[in-house]
Amino acid sequence: MSKKILRKIKGKQAMLIADCNEIEFSSEPQYILGILNCGLKNGIKTEIIIERINLHARLEDIILPHNKSYCFLKFENAKDSEVIYNDFLGKTLWNECVPLLLSYVKHLPQINQNELQQCPDGLILIEDFITPEMENKLISLVKCDDNKMKNRNVQHFGYEFIYGSNSVDHNNPLEQKIPSECDDLWKLLDQKCEALVGFRPDQLTVNQYQSGQGIPSHCDTHSIFEDPIISLSLGSSIVMEFKEPISGQHYSKFLPTRSLLILSREIRYKWMHGIVPKKTDIIKTEKGYLTVQNRKLRYSFTFRKLKIPPCCDCDFKNLCDVKSNERKVEKEYSNQEVDENVAARLEKENVHKVYNEIGNHFSETRHTPWRKVENFINSLPEGSFLLDVGCGNGKYLGINEKITKFGCDRSDTLLNVCTHRNYNVFQCDCLQIPFIDESMDACISVAVIHHLSTKERRLQAISEMIRVLKTNGKALIYVWAKDQQKDNQKTLYLLQHQEKNSDVKDVPEIATLQIDENKIELPIHRNRTQFSHTNNGNVLVPWKLKQKEVAESEQKVFLRYYHVFDEGELETLCKMHERIKIVDSYYDQGNHCVILKKI
Amino acid sequence: MKLLTYNFLTSKCIKKVKVGYPLKLNIMEQKVESTNFNPEFIQRVLPRLDWSAIKIAADSVGCQGFPDEINLETSTNDTELLQKLHHLLLEIEVVTGSLICPETNRIFPITNGIPNMLLNEDEV
Numbered sequence: 146m147s148k149k150i151l152r153k154i155k156g157k158q159a160m161l162i163a164d165c166n167e168i169e170f171s172s173e174p175q176y177i178l179g180i181l182n183c184g185l186k187n188g189i190k191t192e193i194i195i196e197r198i199n200l201h202a203r204l205e206d207i208i209l210p211h212n213k214s215y216c217f218l219k220f221e222n223a224k225d226s227e228v229i230y231n232d233f234l235g236k237t238l239w240n241e242c243v244p245l246l247l248s249y250v251k252h253l254p255q256i257n258q259n260e261l262q263q264c265p266d267g268l269i270l271i272e273d274f275i276t277p278e279m280e281n282k283l284i285s286l287v288k289c290d291d292n293k294m295k296n297r298n299v300q301h302f303g304y305e306f307i308y309g310s311n312s313v314d315h316n317n318p319l320e321q322k323i324p325s326e327c328d329d330l331w332k333l334l335d336q337k338c339e340a341l342v343g344f345r346p347d348q349l350t351v352n353q354y355q356s357g358q359g360i361p362s363h364c365d366t367h368s369i370f371e372d373p374i375i376s377l378s379l380g381s382s383i384v385m386e387f388k389e390p391i392s393g394q395h396y397s398k399f400l401p402t403r404s405l406l407i408l409s410r411e412i413r414y415k416w417m418h419g420i421v422p423k424k425t426d427i428i429k430t431e432k433g434y435l436t437v438q439n440r441k442l443r444y445s446f447t448f449r450k451l452k453i454p455p456c457c458d459c460d461f462k463n464l465c466d467v468k469s470n471e472r473k474v475e476k477e478y479s480n481q482e483v484d485e486n487v488a489a490r491l492e493k494e495n496v497h498k499v500y501n502e503i504g505n506h507f508s509e510t511r512h513t514p515w516r517k518v519e520n521f522i523n524s525l526p527e528g529s530f531l532l533d534v535g536c537g538n539g540k541y542l543g544i545n546e547k548i549t550k551f552g553c554d555r556s557d558t559l560l561n562v563c564t565h566r567n568y569n570v571f572q573c574d575c576l577q578i579p580f581i582d583e584s585m586d587a588c589i590s591v592a593v594i595h596h597l598s599t600k601e602r603r604l605q606a607i608s609e610m611i612r613v614l615k616t617n618g619k620a621l622i623y624v625w626a627k628d629q630q631k632d633n634q635k636t637l638y639l640l641q642h643q644e645k646n647s648d649v650k651d652v653p654e655i656a657t658l659q660i661d662e663n664k665i666e667l668p669i670h671r672n673r674t675q676f677s678h679t680n681n682g683n684v685l686v687p688w689k690l691k692q693k694e695v696a697e698s699e700q701k702v703f704l705r706y707y708h709v710f711d712e713g714e715l716e717t718l719c720k721m722h723e724r725i726k727i728v729d730s731y732y733d734q735g736n737h738c739v740i741l742k743k744i
Numbered sequence: 745m746k747l748l749t750y751n752f753l754t755s756k757c758i759k760k761v762k763v764g765y766p767l768k769l770n771i772m773e774q775k776v777e778s779t780n781f782n783p784e785f786i787q788r789v790l791p792r793l794d795w796s797a798i799k800i801a802a803d804s805v806g807c808q809g810f811p812d813e814i815n816l817e818t819s820t821n822d823t824e825l826l827q828k829l830h831h832l833l834l835e836i837e838v839v840t841g842s843l844i845c846p847e848t849n850r851i852f853p854i855t856n857g858i859p860n861m862l863l864n865e866d867e868v
Contacts, residue, residue, distance in 0.1 A: 489865055528788040549789075551749060555862070564857045569749050571859045577757035577868055579861040581765060584752050584792065 150235050154246050157181035161215060169252035174227040177250040178218045182243060186214040190239045192425050192437045194218075197238065201228050203434040207427075210256045217253060221434070261396040265387060267373070267410030270398065271337055274405035279329065280379050284444055286324050287351050298353035304451060306350050311366045311466075313348065315453050323349045323448070330377075330448075338407065341373065346448035354383070356440040359422030362388055364464040365413070368455040373409035374447065378402055381443035384426040387416050391463055399428050402443075415461040483598040483665065483683060490660045495685065495706040496596045497555050503690050503703055504558025508538035517733050518591055519544055521621045521740065529586040534575050534610060535593030539563035542570075551585075553578065576602060578609045585613050588620040592736070594715075595624040595707050598683065603708070604718055611722055614743040619728065622719070623736045627676045627709040656685055656704060669704065682709045710737045745859050747801045748833040751793055753859065755845035755852070758867050766797035767852075768844035769804040775837050779830075786826045789833070790816060798832070807832050 158170050161181060170179070183189040191207060198204045198218070202225035208217040220226040226249065235244045275283075287300060302323045304313040323346065335342045348370075352360070365374050378400045385406070387396040396416075400406055408418070425437050457467040483491060500507065518541060525531060527547040536542060536552025537559050543566070552570040554560050563570040573579050575593055588610040597603045610620045657666050670676060670684045685704040715737045716730050729740040755764035795814045802810045809828060819825055843852040843859055850867070853860050 528785070530792070549748070551752070553861075557858075560858050561856060569746055571745065571749060571753065571861055573861040574863070577861075577863055579754055579757055580752045581754045581756075581794075 146234065150244065150246065154181060154248055157215070157246050158248055164213070165210075165254055165256065167252060167254040168250065171249045171251035173249065174223040174230065175249040175251050176220045176223045176226050177253050178220065178226045178230055179248050179250045180216050180218065180233075181246040181248055182214060183245065184214045184216045185209050186212050187243075189216060191427055193238050195427060195435050195437050197232075198229055199434075199436060201232060202226075203432075205434055207435060208253070208256055217250060217256070223249075261389075261394045264398075265389070265396055265412045265416060267408065267412040268387070268396075268398065269338070269340075269407040269409070270400065271405045271407070272401055273403055274333060274337065274377065275330070275403050277403065280403050282326055283377070283446065284379055286326055287353065287444060300351045302349040302351070303346075304348045306348070311363075312455075313369055313451060315369075315451050315455075323347065327446075327448075334375075334405075337405075340409075341375075341407070344373075344375075344450070346375070346450045348449045348451055350447045350449075352445045352447070354381075354420070354440075354443045354445070356381075356442065357422060357424045359420040362386065362417040362419030364417045365408075365449070367414060367457040367459055367461075367465045368467045369452055371450040371452050372413050373407050374413060374449050375408070376406045376448070377446040378404050378406070379444040379446065381441035382426070382428070382438065383420060383440060383443055384428065385418055385420055387412065387418050389416050399426070411461070414459045414464065417464070484663065485599055485601065487660045487663050487665060488598040488602060491598050491658065491665070491706055492596060494660065495658065495704055499688065499703040499705050500556040501558050502701075503688050504538075504556050504562070506690055507688070508559060508562050511538055511540055514540050514544060515591070515623075515734065517731075517738070518589065518621065518623065521589065521619075522548070522587075525587050525619075530584070531587045531589065532578075532580065532585045532610075532613060534578065534588055534590040534606075536563060536568075536570060539566055539568045539570070541589060541591065542566070542568040548586075551580075575606045576609065578613055580613045582612055583615045586615055586618050588614060588618070589622075590620070591623040592625065594622060595709060596705070598706060598708060600718070604721060607719060608722060611725060611741075611743055616743055618743050620741050620743075622715065622739045622741070623733070624710045624715055624738075625707060626732065626735050626737045627682055627711055629674075629676065629735045667706070670707075676709050682711065682714075683707075684709060712737065715739050745838045745854055745857055746834060747805070747836055747838070748789070749859075750801055750838075750843070751797050751833070753843060753861065755843075755848070755850060755861075757863060758845060758848060758850060761845060761847045764845055764847060766794065766800050766846065768846060769800055769838075769841070770844065771804050771838050771841040773838075773840035774805060775839055776831075776835050777837060779834055781827060781830045783823065783826050783830075786829050786833075787820050789829070790814075790820060793829075798829075802832055805832065805836050 158181065161168055161179070189209070191209070195204060195207070203221050204218055205221055206219040208219060210216065218229065220229070230247055230249070233245045234247050237244050301319060302321050304315065304318055306313055327349070331345060334344060380402060382399065382401045385398050385400055387398065388394070425439055427435055428438050430436050457465055459465055522531065522541060522544045525545065525548050529548040531548055531550045533541050533550065533552040536554050539552055539562065542550045542552050542563065550569065552563055552568055553573045554570065555572065555574055557572070560570050560572055571579065575590070590606070590610060594603050594606050597606055607622070614620060654669060655666055656669050657664055667683055667685045670686045672687060676684065684707050686707050688703045688705055690701045690703060716727060716739055719725060719727060719739050719741050724744055725741045726744050727739060728742050731738050750769065753767055755761055755767060758764065799810060807828065837857055838854055839857050841854045843854065844850070
């Protein structure tokens, strides 16, 4: 072994010891062998490893810690482990730059693989449910026509499954009923599954999967199908992946050909299932070692029974379409802050442009000043100078005749409204206020900072207000709160349920925005509901532009970017500045609010 | 834009600009709307004014008779000066024109009475 490799191994061992407690390495062969520099995080090719190992030895298990760049091979005995150690050490199996660094492991602590060990509730697999003859007969029924989907061929019987809305129209059954050849299946089901005696589905979806095709993770719409959903695998075996979105738990199930999968209770309502698009699966053989199996052309026959009328009273709100108003969806967003390089462009497209477009309609809806903001302005001493940062249509610039007021905003449209009202305004970005230092007695910023897409930018907006304030000057800041209910009192925003004509009912859950070369995914908020997403508070809020000449269905929907604030988040941001004192902080009509004083 | 607003505007937000004040003022179109003269208001405003900016403003609109220096103690009782300031700061509206950074000569246009102080991404 070269000195260089040895040195690298020593380094990696030290890192692993720091990373996972109680791990113990050994220089003597052990039945566990660690690959110290390859894992899920850096794109390990498990298939290549397993195929190569299977030439010489038997691999019982491969332990892949979540989001780590190392993994562990578990052999039946230390002798097999030694063979592989000698074969693999320093070799490059798929990436010329990454020679494998290995070490025997004497003791391996519990590893979090996020992999559920026991079978989730409600999952039943009946192997060899049908004979090979029946399998052939069923496959011959399916003539795949032109109804091509993106990733696979599909055919419906009984009722058509509509993919856009994930629903069926129960008033519109298909002429093509479930083929009578399937009748034999129900006799078998009665015999083989006591719990499902008498279950007679009325809808069948047949999918054809080429090797390499898969299906995205999904949960069959709760309200439209009965419990259970059953699915026959024909033509090829496959591994199906199950995921529980709240805990992030994962479970894989090998579905051999001719087996019947039954999804009921938790696995039906609480879990999502899908198939990873790849050409091979790693499976455990009967003798208990891992092997790589090629996928072949596979058909799945998924049988469901419609619920008429659609309804659901499950206990699993998370994925339930009926309880969508209350649910908290944990989506697979990046869950990170918006990238600093994208932030300015995102705000340009999804804040500035939108306000210019919707400005006049928006202005019509913004006429009543919030009482507490009005009180703040009226409390300022006579002769004070006030700057409204993000003044919009100027609804606060007309309050208190005894003080001098200036307003600034980004939007041309809204500033024009202000000049018609004879207010002193100028156009700028709240990140660069073109006013001299220490010149104002007070600043207000109402519903502005929540349009900034990174923490740095939100901080800078507050800094700028502090800069233009005189010593002892006060600033009032309002931002939209993630929580739209306080002490069980719903805010006006929630109570005005679907009454605003700017509200939008039918929007997708996620939007993918193309910002230069970057694609970012943001959840879309449903108007007049609690903010249910946990994407660090970053959401898009729709606005439907009301135009008199335009028909309801044609009216354009704009998506405004918001960062909705957690409780305490605004105070924390303010406190990061020197020279200020927080005078008051409160919750007002769905907003978090702070009054600060420059000291 | 009222010239009271002009008194507070700066281009210091531009990268590498140190003071950015007072801005040069170029007026293409202006209008005058008389308002009630309130001497106490002007008296209170006096200490907030930067006389270098006021001189530029007065020159630009063609208002005569502003002293080179301001003495706060005497000026506060100088009714003639207070009236002139009232006219300059509150009655004149700059409709079209531009503001110019004294250090970089970056032009900020004024259209429909609104100065556009927006900066490009590469200027900040």
